[in-house]
Amino acid sequence: MHGSTISSTAVSPSEANLRMGYIWIIAFVAALGGLLFGYDWVVIGGAKPFYEAYFHLTSAAESGWANSCALVGCFIGSLCAGRLSDRIGRRPGLILSASLFAISSAMTGWSFSFASFISWRIVGGTAIGLASSISPLYIAEISPAQWRGRLVSLNQLALVIGILAAQIANWRIAHNVPDKATVAMIAASWNATTGWRWMFTAVAVPSLLLLFTAPFIPESPRWLMAHGREVDAAEILTKIGGPSYSAQELSAIRRSLHHSEKSAFLPALRSSSMRRILLVGIGLAVLQQGSGINVLFNYAEDVYRSAGYGVSDVLFNIVITGTINLLFTLVAMFTVDRFGRRALMLAGCIGVGIAHIAASLAFRAGVKGTLVLVFTLAAIACYAASLAPVTWVLISEIFPNRIRAAAMSVTVATLWIASFVLTYTFPLLNMAFGTAGTFLAYGIFCLIGAVFVHFGVPETKGRSLEAIELLEERQ
Numbered sequence: 423m424h425g426s427t428i429s430s431t432a433v434s435p436s437e438a439n440l441r442m443g444y445i446w447i448i449a450f451v452a453a454l455g456g457l458l459f460g461y462d463w464v465v466i467g468g469a470k471p472f473y474e475a476y477f478h479l480t481s482a483a484e485s486g487w488a489n490s491c492a493l494v495g496c497f498i499g500s501l502c503a504g505r506l507s508d509r510i511g512r513r514p515g516l517i518l519s520a521s522l523f524a525i526s527s528a529m530t531g532w533s534f535s536f537a538s539f540i541s542w543r544i545v546g547g548t549a550i551g552l553a554s555s556i557s558p559l560y561i562a563e564i565s566p567a568q569w570r571g572r573l574v575s576l577n578q579l580a581l582v583i584g585i586l587a588a589q590i591a592n593w594r595i596a597h598n599v600p601d602k603a604t605v606a607m608i609a610a611s612w613n614a615t616t617g618w619r620w621m622f623t624a625v626a627v628p629s630l631l632l633l634f635t636a637p638f639i640p641e642s643p644r645w646l647m648a649h650g651r652e653v654d655a656a657e658i659l660t661k662i663g664g665p666s667y668s669a670q671e672l673s674a675i676r677r678s679l680h681h682s683e684k685s686a687f688l689p690a691l692r693s694s695s696m697r698r699i700l701l702v703g704i705g706l707a708v709l710q711q712g713s714g715i716n717v718l719f720n721y722a723e724d725v726y727r728s729a730g731y732g733v734s735d736v737l738f739n740i741v742i743t744g745t746i747n748l749l750f751t752l753v754a755m756f757t758v759d760r761f762g763r764r765a766l767m768l769a770g771c772i773g774v775g776i777a778h779i780a781a782s783l784a785f786r787a788g789v790k791g792t793l794v795l796v797f798t799l800a801a802i803a804c805y806a807a808s809l810a811p812v813t814w815v816l817i818s819e820i821f822p823n824r825i826r827a828a829a830m831s832v833t834v835a836t837l838w839i840a841s842f843v844l845t846y847t848f849p850l851l852n853m854a855f856g857t858a859g860t861f862l863a864y865g866i867f868c869l870i871g872a873v874f875v876h877f878g879v880p881e882t883k884g885r886s887l888e889a890i891e892l893l894e895e896r897q
């Protein structure tokens with residue numbers, strides 16, 4: 423048997439629905455961290471032409487630093503997330519990230535020097551690093567095995583809703599800019615003096631929503647067990663799945679913690695199975711970012727202007743990409759627990775790779791307009807239905823209880839390093855090899871990633887976290 427399931431014995435349909443509703447509510451609140459992550463991460467793409475004009479950024483290096491500086495904070499936040507959430511709990515970690523989001527968004531929006539803008543973007547990145555580690559970790563730890571893929575994917579759904587919200591906000595806040603507007607015309611526009619500020623500031627609203635709702639969700643029962651609070655853990659597990667489910671989960675968690683009670687993170691890596699699974703997590707993180715999709719969000723203006731679109735059309739195209747991203751994330755939510763993690767990851771790597779190569783050929787042939795948009799949307803659709811949500815599901819599942827927070831922290835920190843490399847290097851690669859050469863490289867990387875998934879990634883569908891841990895130790 424893969425793992426315990428919620429017992430339906432002597433439970434009325436209304437009681438079962440209440441339990442399910444309870445799980446979804448607390449997962450939704452935790453997923454607000456993903457929404458903030460998505461908005462704050464992508465808002466810069468639409469604001470880019472306007473803050474660059476305001477701060478008089480002219481070089482590829484300055485542009486790359488402005489777009490990627492938040493990743494320094496993401497790295498710091500994700501490294502701190504494991505130790506912090508182990509020490510103070512998952513719920514306080516979410517509250518801290520919400521506070522940082524609220525402060526940094528307002529201060530970024532109302533920065534009047536480039537140095538101040540960079541500093542507050544790094545603080546905002548720290549909030550992203552915390553939320554990107556703690557939100558999926560928390561959801562995985564409160565989720566029954568048969569729903570875990572869907573519930574952790576809820577974090578990704580919230581993330582893409584945040585992305586779409588940022589894209590719509592950018593589109594609606596910005597006043598129309600003529601397609602052939604000069605840099606001087608853009609610099610003198612309302613968008614460059616004021617509009618971009620409100621694009622960043624808007625994220626304070628959902629930040630406050632998380633800040634005020636997070637105190638009302640329960641702490642992770644696995645964190646409570648690790649800190650000797652078994653009675654509290656039992657109470658929460660009973661609310662989630664009933665007495666039978668609670669007893670099974672408590673027993674499994676107790677055995678897991680007893681088995682690894684001396685296995686702190688670094689000593690645990692002496693085990694070849696633990697080193698192997700950490701390398702799998704790191705590989706998944708690098709693959710997700712190396713797929714190149716975030717270029718289509720953070721550098722949408724450059725990509726679509728290369729395809730012949732004007733500034734206003736670019737902002738509208740960005741909204742289309744966000745809509746496709748949202749729709750196919752919904753597809754992932756309803757398939758990840760049905761078809762399994764590996765199948766979706768394999769299909770996604772191949773699909774994104776082919777779409778990137780097709781876009782590369784279109785750019786090389788000098789094709790403009792709709793065809794390039796279609797290929798980029800195809801890449802986003804494949805990514806949203808696979809690599810984007812399933813990577814987070816897998817890295818929240820594959821690590822043992824005792825080291826999960828620390829191992830996930832290292833994995834997510836690696837993800838942000840990979841994202842920094844991707845984001846910082848795109849303007850330089852684009853200048854050296856052209857858009858066609860850059861997308862060809864991303865496509866080839868995705869196809870190599872499919873080989874890695876086929877040979878290296880375990881299937882975790884339907885297994886409890888403790889059952890996954892036992893399976894890995896036997897390999």
